Amino acid sequence: MVDFHDNVSGDGVGGGEFGDYLYDNGIGDGVGEGEFGDDCYDNGTGDGVGEGEIGDDLYCPNSVDDMSLDMCVPPMSPIRDGQCSNVIEYRSPIKTVVSTNRDVEKYYKQYGEQEGFGVSRVQATKLKVTNERLTTTWKCECWGAPNMRAKREAKNRAKSMDVAGCGDKVNGVIGADKLSRGKRKLKKCECGATIYVGVNAKGDWEVRKVINVHTHDVNPSMSKLVKEYRMKNYTANVKKVLLNFYEEGVYVSKICKGLLHEKEEEEFPSFKDMQHEVYKAKRLKFEGGDANPMMTYFEWMQEDNQNFYHTHRLDEFGRLKDVLCVDARSRAAYEYFGDVVCFDATYLTNQYELPFVNFVGVNHHGQSILLGCALVSRETTETYKWVFQQWLACMENRAPVAILTDQAALMRNAVAQTMPTARHRWCIWYIVKKFSEKLGKCKGFKDFKSPLKAIIYESFTVEEFDRRWCECMKKFSLEDNEWLVGLYEERHMWIPAFMREYFWVRMKTTQRVESINNFFDGFVNRKMKLCEFPMRYTRAMTKRVQDENEADAKATKYIRRLVSGFRHEAFFQKIYTDAKFQEIQRELSRLM
Template identity: 30%
Template sequence: MKDVGLWTISKVVLNHSYPCCPDQAEMLKQYRKLSMFVRRTIETHEEARIRPSKTYQLFVAVIGSHCELSFIEKDVRNYITRKVRNISKEDDAKEFGKYLVRMKEKNQNFFLELNLEGDHCIKHAFWVNATSRAAFDYFGDVVLFDTTYNTNRAIELCMPTTIHRWCIWHIMKKIPSKLNSYKGHIDIEQEMSHVVWNSYTKDAFDRNWNDFLTKYGFGDNKWLSELYEDRHIWIPIYLDHHFWAGMRSTQRSKSIHSFFNKFITRNSSLRQFVKQYDNCLASREQAEREFDAVDFHTVIPCATKSALEWHNICEFASESEELTKTLHRAFDKVMVEMEEYQERRKGKSLLTHEEATLSTVNDLQSPPRVKTRGRPKNRLGSNLEKRSQMP
């Protein structure tokens, strides 16, 4: 060792002093590599939310054994971490904006609005795809907020023309804690639930609610009095004439969260988010087309088959002039649509096999799909697709 504190080499032996092991050559870093095909496959699987372990097992199944691969599972995970997910915020925002612009160029009905700051960074972004805009024209829109009451107050100020409702699930959940101090609280809870869910007119609800309060002596109950004052924003009969997309509580938020979790994670970049969001909507649209195909080629059974049940429904409706008129209007509308549909079917049946192209088949509207619960949903998938593609 010299005075500077460094080692000096006095002798070099170039012959190997340890035995070679060819079987472990693929484990050495300098021998492991990912081809371009492997990289693209890994990126595709990452986009499809396929786990790295499954991706690696796919390569093993294709090649035939682990030894034939030029990489190990750790290389797959490292590539995802370093190349796929490791993107700077600036590049991520640029790719995000470019993707939205490309979507606008593909379809002019795609709505896009970007709010840029002075350094051309994205401050706000709002976009709506063409299919969602067409669906809004048909059905209207429902905005669901799973937030706190402070935010809800701000929403009422920002969107004063919209119809707001409380989450009925949270209200009904409070009944045991609010009324458990009363004798026979179990019967009280059941009867209150019956009044809320089985009052089919506003007058019937007011009458049933007053009878409920009188029966149990709840005239001075502050919580029940406040609920009655706000009945127009949580009782079903006061709200069912508005469009709510079948929602009466914020529980749909939980199912929506679970659905989106199949496509994105908390680590998803902006570019991945917007792309996976489109894939998410596309999967919903595909499911809708599959339901349309089933409706068109099969006979969907009605929810109620018993003649006695039909008799009970008509007998109940006859007691309410409001419901009777509603049912008559619905029945007349259905009869007119059935006659029009039969006429279209007669016209189409005159086509030969060669003349029955895909475009003529698409002109036929599928009949409504009757559900076991809730009102039937109109099947307008083909119209929505055509509307979304209009220039």
């Protein structure tokens, strides 16, 4: 990029790279040569020669005042062959002397965007007393050696040990691990493109040095690879859409795809840019800790509705240990649908390793409803006992008639201590699921697997189950299997034949909890922060309320036709919801 200026009345020659403004204002011959920043002026009437960088005392007293704005402004370089034709050439308002260094930075970044390279501020000097900045250096973002970061990290490791990088030192230089070099792509290639400015005696900023030679290919189309230039299209409206949709549970990838339909991909922030903006927005909420915003939100919800219940406890170091919350609608639903409760602690564990446990019931539409939830630090009998006690306290100490959990001795002990009157049942699905793991190596496993399941599910009475179970154990020589012996001793906890005198709302497994877990997918995940939990929980509950209201509206507006000639069908049609009436029709159809 060469830009020669000749401002003489006779012959004039100027040579240099972009930004060379080597002016000869003489009447005779004038020659000027040097880099951007050369400030060598000759205002004589004869021959005039000036050469050198800024700082050379080769100023003519009247030369700067006589110079016009166009003479002080270096134009942008012309478009090279093969570059994008839509690049607009413009002239920056920057002069050799400006009021602030931000003007230089703005100009250099505009130039970098047009040419296709990024700009980094790499060095600055300040006064120790007033902290005023004296000099600033900007470079191409590809400045520095490719292994600069590895060397810096290796030096930090070498402070605590004599082994760093590749394990030793070569000629006194700490090396980097050769095997890890290929794990990270680098853009550093020791590019020397630089602009250097400093404060002069008058307090103004002046350009002192410019090096405009890159050691890598530069093309205007590469500007889209620089995040700073892409983020110019990250407007306040785009930010609002991104954060609002993310708070509603929409993944960043889907939000990004939706926004790309409105703008060209090359002119819009990338998916990683969007993720970083979401991360920065989330990080602002962590001030004062991660748990404090969550508790503040719970307190705000309790002030808004006195029936909202939450409680927590801390460990000996003052850190959050366990937290339980039950919203007002869950407490009201428990009064009507609290006969049978399903409790599960297998949903997920977030980054703090806090299991998300749920109390789940069934409403009049056959839908799973959430009756409370908790985040617990440890799965122990003492922890579950605290959760059950606090949950019963907010439910006016009215224990459910029956409770369903997984096969865990910790839960069994906690239920026995806090809800002794409730009929406790194990989830049969978890037990049957372990057949392959526990019995897969037994001889004839494929032969007795199906008969064993038939005995479990199809035995109508306790006596029938005992008889068929013993016959199966004897037939396949399984009397000495410790796992099956243990299950048989605890058969009253999971065999359906022992549960027929109790009302279970068609629940024999923790499938109701799994339904709730599917419902929370999209709102709660493993990467969720504690401060995000109450807001996600509230949005999930709002969605569940909308589903229930929609089912109520459909049951009221639409009437399902009768399919049999039984008199009782019309009676059930009036008193049951549509979901439960369909169950009645299926039973009646079997009698037809």
